[in-house]
Amino acid sequence: EMLSGRRPFEADEPVRLLLMHANDPPPVLSTVAxxxxxxxxxxxxRLLQKDPDARFPDAxxxxxxxxxxxxxxxxxxxxxxx
Numbered sequence: 001e002m003l004s005g006r007r008p009f010e011a012d013e014p015v016r017l018l019l020m021h022a023n024d025p026p027p028v029l030s031t032v033a034x035x036x037x038x039x040x041x042x043x044x045x046r047l048l049q050k051d052p053d054a055r056f057p058d059a060x061x062x063x064x065x066x067x068x069x070x071x072x073x074x075x076x077x078x079x080x081x082x
Contacts, residue, residue, distance in 0.1 A: 003040070004032040008048065022050075039069055 001007050008026040011017040026048045029041035036044075043065050049055045056062040 003036055003044065004029060006032060025050075037069075043069075 009017055009020040009024065011020055026045070029036045029044045030038065043062070046055060046065075047062070056065065
């Protein structure tokens with residue numbers, strides 16, 4: 001919701017919303033947030049998997065996936081004066 005600006009499922013009836021959460025696949029992030037990268041979309045899709053075994057096994061694994069998206073930082077060259 002924070003990335004797309006909307007909830008993955010919306011329905012007028014609470015029972016319908018419950019059924020959607022239980023049975024329907026969530027929308028692909030890029031269809032509701034075109035500026036989201038494919039890599040971010042893949043992480044979100046994995047987070048929203050119905051099968052718990054298909055999700056990240058723990059927060060450390062999620063953090064590693066998110067870290068892989070960060071641009072690598074290379075230290076700026078330093079000049080040494082004599």
